[in-house]
Amino acid sequence: MTSWLRRQRALAEYTLAALARRRIKNTGLLLIYAVVIFVVASATLFATALRKEAEVVLAGAPELIVQNLVMGRHDMISGEVIAEIDGIRGVAGIKGRLWGYFYDRLNGANYTLMVPLDPDMAPPEGQAIIGESLPRVRELPWETAPLFLSRYPGDLVRFDIAERLSSESALVSTDLILLNEADFRAFFELPENVYTDIALSIRNPREIDTIVEKIGRLLPNARLVTRDEIARTYQKLFSWREGIMVLLAGASVLAFVIFASEKASGLSAEETREIGILKAIGWDTGDVIAMKLWEGGLISFSAFLLGTVLAYLHVFAFDAGLFASVLKGWSVIYPDFALTPGIDGLQLTALFFLTVLPYVAATIVPIWRAATADPDQVMR
Amino acid sequence: MRRTSIVFGFLAAGTAMLALAALHARIAAAPERARMARSAALVRAVGLTDLALFTEARFTRNPALADLQTAFQDAPMSFEHFPSGTFAPRPAAGFGRGELRFGPEEVAR
Numbered sequence: 001m002t003s004w005l006r007r008q009r010a011l012a013e014y015t016l017a018a019l020a021r022r023r024i025k026n027t028g029l030l031l032i033y034a035v036v037i038f039v040v041a042s043a044t045l046f047a048t049a050l051r052k053e054a055e056v057v058l059a060g061a062p063e064l065i066v067q068n069l070v071m072g073r074h075d076m077i078s079g080e081v082i083a084e085i086d087g088i089r090g091v092a093g094i095k096g097r098l099w100g101y102f103y104d105r106l107n108g109a110n111y112t113l114m115v116p117l118d119p120d121m122a123p124p125e126g127q128a129i130i131g132e133s134l135p136r137v138r139e140l141p142w143e144t145a146p147l148f149l150s151r152y153p154g155d156l157v158r159f160d161i162a163e164r165l166s167s168e169s170a171l172v173s174t175d176l177i178l179l180n181e182a183d184f185r186a187f188f189e190l191p192e193n194v195y196t197d198i199a200l201s202i203r204n205p206r207e208i209d210t211i212v213e214k215i216g217r218l219l220p221n222a223r224l225v226t227r228d229e230i231a232r233t234y235q236k237l238f239s240w241r242e243g244i245m246v247l248l249a250g251a252s253v254l255a256f257v258i259f260a261s262e263k264a265s266g267l268s269a270e271e272t273r274e275i276g277i278l279k280a281i282g283w284d285t286g287d288v289i290a291m292k293l294w295e296g297g298l299i300s301f302s303a304f305l306l307g308t309v310l311a312y313l314h315v316f317a318f319d320a321g322l323f324a325s326v327l328k329g330w331s332v333i334y335p336d337f338a339l340t341p342g343i344d345g346l347q348l349t350a351l352f353f354l355t356v357l358p359y360v361a362a363t364i365v366p367i368w369r370a371a372t373a374d375p376d377q378v379m380r
Numbered sequence: 381m382r383r384t385s386i387v388f389g390f391l392a393a394g395t396a397m398l399a400l401a402a403l404h405a406r407i408a409a410a411p412e413r414a415r416m417a418r419s420a421a422l423v424r425a426v427g428l429t430d431l432a433l434f435t436e437a438r439f440t441r442n443p444a445l446a447d448l449q450t451a452f453q454d455a456p457m458s459f460e461h462f463p464s465g466t467f468a469p470r471p472a473a474g475f476g477r478g479e480l481r482f483g484p485e486e487v488a489r
Contacts, residue, residue: 053431056417058428060424061427061428062429110441118424118425197445230430230444233444298391305394312401327464329434335432335433340409340415
């Protein structure tokens with residue numbers, strides 16, 4: 001056993017010396033390889049953490065949302081519907097939700113104005129509870145500085161700040177302005193007894209389908225969104241098959257595959273000569289292949305470790321800063337959020353097998369051909 | 381010092397850092413669960429349905445509630461042009477149910 005280990009170490013030593021002879025080329029390869037793994041690992045860690053956050057946090061979302069559609073568009077829903085739906089068996093609670101968007105002409109940001117479902121959470125009249133980004137984008141000069149919103153030129157509505165929501169919930173609350181019902185209706189000049197949509201809580205989750213069917217018959221124009229559908233939207237968001245992730249990772253992976261296969265499969269004349277000399281001085285085919293296995297293994301394993309550790313730091317220590325500009329798009333408000341650190345063993349293993357093994361395999365095949373040939377022929 | 385000692389040292393350090401990252405994730409799990417529980421409580425109290433990730437347009441703020449035809453809502457020719465539209469998935473079940481949900485006798489009537 002010790003002699004086998006010593007032999008392997010000597011082979012690794014030789015491999016490192018050979019790699020050091022082409023230092024710039026191999027360092028370049030290692031860095032590009034590590035960057036590719038970094039991008040793929042960052043995207044995986046980020047998407048997984050975000051999906052997990054959505055799964056846990058949005059578990060508190062209403063079980064069923066009833067939207068009114070007029071001419072194919074979302075429209076306000078009459079409060080009279082509440083009493084009709086309330087009569088359906090299995091409905092544990094029903095409340096009209098009041099929420100809307102406000103475009104701030106001052107800085108181009110979109111805020112979400114909302115009346116909390118829980119009446120205990122509603123702020124007193126003339127006051128607002130604001131999300132973490134509001135003081136930032138409005139540059140509110142001091143902790144309790146009032147918020148002024150202007151709906152049209154010459155208009156100014158003042159809200160005193162009752163509370164600032166903590167940044168720990170930024171991912172769901174960053175752009176919120178919570179008002180009480182009277183202030184909300186006054187601000188948007190809404191008539192009484194209309195709501196943006198209706199939120200239902202349902203006693204037994206197994207009854208949701210039946211209740212959806214009954215409401216569908218009662219309100220044929222309504223659109224019904226269940227909590228499961230909300231969860232599914234977020235489970236699919238950032239999934240591998242969808243848009244940007246494929247663009248982000250796909251292009252770089254493809255470029256790397258071309259680069260690596262070029263490097264790994266086409267042996268340079270110098271390398272072929274080297275193999276010929278090794279065989280001529282007594283190395284057997286097994287030694288040559290073991291040496292090349294060491295080469296592929298050392299490069300790809302180093303790149304894997306470097307890429308994965310850097311990806312972890314990027315996503316969880318630096319809040320995925322490189323993705324922020326992509327995610328932010330044209331938004332003025334981007335939540336200042338930290339994700340729950342997590343490493344999915346299965347994903348990491350998959351990443352290992354998808355990156356390390358193909359490279360090692362790609363190095364072996366051409367070497368096998370050169371190593372089994374006659375040294376005299378190879379050196380010629 | 382032999383080259384292998386240095387390189388194996390680096391590889392061991394890298395593996396240790398990866399293990400350290402896993403340990404960090406484990407240690408952070410309990411306080412993070414508490415933080416997410418507080419966020420979930422806020423979601424329940426306010427009645428929220430979506431993550432506030434994309435605030436660039438009305439229909440990107442609440443992807444779970446947005447109309448499926450939002451890309452065309454402002455003008456018939458306007459395709460999705462907000463960057464976050466790239467992230468939004470197509471509905472899992474497709475766009476239609478593939479059935480009109482009434483029987484042949486109702487059609488005849």
